[in-house]
Amino acid sequence: xEAWWMCEVPxxxxxxxxxxxxxxxxxxxxxxxxxxxxxxxxxxxxxxEYLLCDEMGLNVCATEHHAxxxxxxxxxxxxxxxxxxxTRKARILSLGTLVSLxxxxxxxxxxxxxxxxISRGRLELGFVKSGGTEMASANVNPINNIExxxxxxxxxxxxxxHQDGPFSWEGKHFTHRHVNIWPRPWQKQLRMxxxxxxxxxxxxxGRRGMVHTLVLRGPEGTRRAYAAYRNARxxxxxxxxxxxxxxxxxxxxxxxxxxxxxxxxxxxxxxLNTSLKSAPQYARLLPGTAPPHVAGQxxxxxxxxxxxxxxxxxxxxxxATASANARKLVSITVEEAMAQGILFAGNPDNVFAQIKQFxxxxxxxxxxxxxxxxxxxxxAESEKSIRLFGRxxxxxxxxxxxxxx
Amino acid sequence: MKVDGSIAAVRVRxxxxxxxRRGTGRTILFLHGFHTLEPEAPFLELLSRKAFVLAPxxxxxxxxxxxxxxxxxxxxxxxYRELIDSLPDDKxxxxxxxxxxxxxxxxxxxxxxxxxxxVLISPLGIKxxxxxxxxxxxxxxxxxxxxxxxxxxxxxxxxxDFDALSDEALTRHARNRDALCLYGWExxxxxxxxxxxxxxxxxxxxxxxxxxxxVVTPAYGRAYAAHIPGARFELIDRAGHHPEIEQPDALADRxxxxxxxxxx
Numbered sequence: 172x173e174a175w176w177m178c179e180v181p182x183x184x185x186x187x188x189x190x191x192x193x194x195x196x197x198x199x200x201x202x203x204x205x206x207x208x209x210x211x212x213x214x215x216x217x218x219x220e221y222l223l224c225d226e227m228g229l230n231v232c233a234t235e236h237h238a239x240x241x242x243x244x245x246x247x248x249x250x251x252x253x254x255x256x257x258t259r260k261a262r263i264l265s266l267g268t269l270v271s272l273x274x275x276x277x278x279x280x281x282x283x284x285x286x287x288x289i290s291r292g293r294l295e296l297g298f299v300k301s302g303g304t305e306m307a308s309a310n311v312n313p314i315n316n317i318e319x320x321x322x323x324x325x326x327x328x329x330x331x332x333h334q335d336g337p338f339s340w341e342g343k344h345f346t347h348r349h350v351n352i353w354p355r356p357w358q359k360q361l362r363m364x365x366x367x368x369x370x371x372x373x374x375x376x377g378r379r380g381m382v383h384t385l386v387l388r389g390p391e392g393t394r395r396a397y398a399a400y401r402n403a404r405x406x407x408x409x410x411x412x413x414x415x416x417x418x419x420x421x422x423x424x425x426x427x428x429x430x431x432x433x434x435x436x437x438x439x440x441x442x443l444n445t446s447l448k449s450a451p452q453y454a455r456l457l458p459g460t461a462p463p464h465v466a467g468q469x470x471x472x473x474x475x476x477x478x479x480x481x482x483x484x485x486x487x488x489x490x491a492t493a494s495a496n497a498r499k500l501v502s503i504t505v506e507e508a509m510a511q512g513i514l515f516a517g518n519p520d521n522v523f524a525q526i527k528q529f530x531x532x533x534x535x536x537x538x539x540x541x542x543x544x545x546x547x548x549x550x551a552e553s554e555k556s557i558r559l560f561g562r563x564x565x566x567x568x569x570x571x572x573x574x575x576x
Numbered sequence: 577m578k579v580d581g582s583i584a585a586v587r588v589r590x591x592x593x594x595x596x597r598r599g600t601g602r603t604i605l606f607l608h609g610f611h612t613l614e615p616e617a618p619f620l621e622l623l624s625r626k627a628f629v630l631a632p633x634x635x636x637x638x639x640x641x642x643x644x645x646x647x648x649x650x651x652x653x654x655x656y657r658e659l660i661d662s663l664p665d666d667k668x669x670x671x672x673x674x675x676x677x678x679x680x681x682x683x684x685x686x687x688x689x690x691x692x693x694x695v696l697i698s699p700l701g702i703k704x705x706x707x708x709x710x711x712x713x714x715x716x717x718x719x720x721x722x723x724x725x726x727x728x729x730x731x732x733x734x735x736x737d738f739d740a741l742s743d744e745a746l747t748r749h750a751r752n753r754d755a756l757c758l759y760g761w762e763x764x765x766x767x768x769x770x771x772x773x774x775x776x777x778x779x780x781x782x783x784x785x786x787x788x789x790x791v792v793t794p795a796y797g798r799a800y801a802a803h804i805p806g807a808r809f810e811l812i813d814r815a816g817h818h819p820e821i822e823q824p825d826a827l828a829d830r831x832x833x834x835x836x837x838x839x840x
Contacts, residue, residue: 194719307717312761314754315647450719458716458750458757466754467746470738 172568175232176224178217178544179242195450197239198304216550225258227561232264238308241446248282255290266297270323271316272309277347280330284356292357297364304453313459319344370399377403384418387513390532414574418538422514425559429517436516441546443500519563535574588659594639596631599624603665606631609674611752612638619820622828636755653682660690667692669835685773694781702771704799712765713791726790728816774803781807782834786815
């Protein structure tokens with residue numbers, strides 16, 4: 172198993188009274204609450220942590236989120252470019268610039284090709300569907316978001332692999348008559364990842380053979396999504412995937428002692444307890460979030476008498492939407508988070524045991540994408556966790572054999 | 577032909593539209609706004625006392641089908657031009673409210689020859705203010721409480737009580753929002769090209785506006801009407817953005833007076 176470190180560079184330094192007062196900590200919170208001097212320190216620390224990961228044998232992963240306290244990484248390719256130059260061994264996963272928010276997939280391909288060349292072939296491309304507040308902050312239509320997602324991926328993939336002069340693209344959402352990017356990427360074929368919990372998308376990810384990562388879904392949701400991936404491959408007559416094609420994202424914190432790992436690990440839950448707050452128009456009332464027969468129920472202000480309340484479980488897909496999944500996780504405790512398989516924390520032996528147990532429970536995965544720093548976790552605490560993880564946990568994870576699943 | 581106000585399906589090209597048909601007399605085609613009207617809506621009943629009212633639900637709204645490749649105002653304009661062409665009348669009166677008012681203005685600007693008169697009720701569809709001043713309240717990116725407050729003259733009396741709605745009505749509500757979002761997300765509820773062509777509307781035109789409309793203000797309405805040669809602008813008192821729901825009597829009276837008046 173490989174490990175990938177990520178820090179979303181959150182900005183927790185907004186007065187609590189402001190956060191409590193605001194109906195959304197994303198999209199609409201004025202940026203006067205973001206002090207660029209503090210932000211500069213946060214970026215510097217986060218990049219130093221990435222460089223330490225490079226030293227310790229971890230790979231690195233950079234995400235993208237917009238206009239909120241949960242993350243300052245609105246411009247993912249800029250961080251990816253820095254990591255491409257400053258790291259030396261680590262593979263670099265962009266997970267990813269949010270392609271359904273971006274108007275020019277060819278420009279995305281240029282950014283990625285450049286980063287791949289600068290890193291001499293260490294780039295991996297991840298694609299995330301986006302949603303919620305980001306429809307407002309990027310001014311993009313939520314109804315056909317998925318269509319744009321796949322079309323952008325197709326165009327980026329072709330732009331990164333085509334070497335025979337300009338080609339033309341006249342798709343439904345993107346048109347570009349003269350695509351011919353320089354430099355072409357270092358790697359002939361860049362490995363692609365997708366983060367999704369819904370089996371419709373997971374099936375397509377499976378047919379395409381992308382690495383499928385599940386974020387904070389726990390064993391049951393993860394098993395179900397992996398199964399959708401595998402079944403789609405089987406139905407399409409494609410060869411079975413190995414555990415290399417599966418990844419799982421969770422909070423990870425390693426301490427010298429069990430107590431320290433859990434105490435510091437608790438700080439990671441800030442992500443769930445504070446950074447997810449979204450006004451209803453960006454979340455459950457956003458068009459396209461769920462099929463109409465489900466979405467309509469979200470307009471009720473109180474549960475229907477003698478019935479279950481609004482629940483954005485997508486009946487068609489059989490799983491919770493990302494926002495419904497997130498809502499369930501608000502106010503979670505360390506013990507609950509560990510029991511649900513979204514936090515691996517404690518001393519090195521126990522963290523390894525927790526990850527191994529989860530790995531076995533879901534049928535195996537080849538990549539752990541670890542949310543290692545968020546909220547008020549300090550730089551020193553992060554570096555300590557990285558060192559302990561790299562020294563004590565990672566060598567044992569690397570021994571977990573690839574399995575056909 | 578059914579004229580009792582029941583819902584029927586009308587096929588236009590390859591699309592089955594849910595349609596309310598009601599009354600007898602000259603034909604009024606009513607194009608709805610953010611939401612479809614109930615078949616028993618007082619506004620439709622009042623109009624139908626002196627006219628034959630045809631009120632389709634746009635594709636994707638209510639129970640009307642929407643093919644996957646039907647997703648723009650351009651598609652809607654062509655659909656309704658085809659529907660108008662299929663009617664036995666030489667000419668009809670076209671009435672559109674809000675989003676449907678935008679459609680009505682587009683249709684009137686592109687194909688006035690099948691229209692006798694045009695009524696626009698708080699129409700959307702054009703950009704008037706400077707680039708940093710939105711004309712039209714964003715009903716997607718604003719909190720629903722804000723949208724509710726600005727949409728109605730008297731929200732307590734007029735706004736829907738979602739807790740009292742049936743599951744079916746809530747499903748329709750969500751389906752309507754999805755379709756509206758698809759058609760109107762960007763540019764938000766207007767066609768940058770339409771304003772230039774409103775001058776082509778050579779029809780007797782009445783522009784009606786809820787005096788308390790906070791979605792698009794009466795000032796926008798006056799300026800809109802000024803782009804249509806000879807258009808008359810009138811306010812409807814004690815109404816917000818949906819006068820067809822808040823003041824159906826006053827609205828229907830004005831429209832019927834206009835429709836039955838002598839041609840100027």
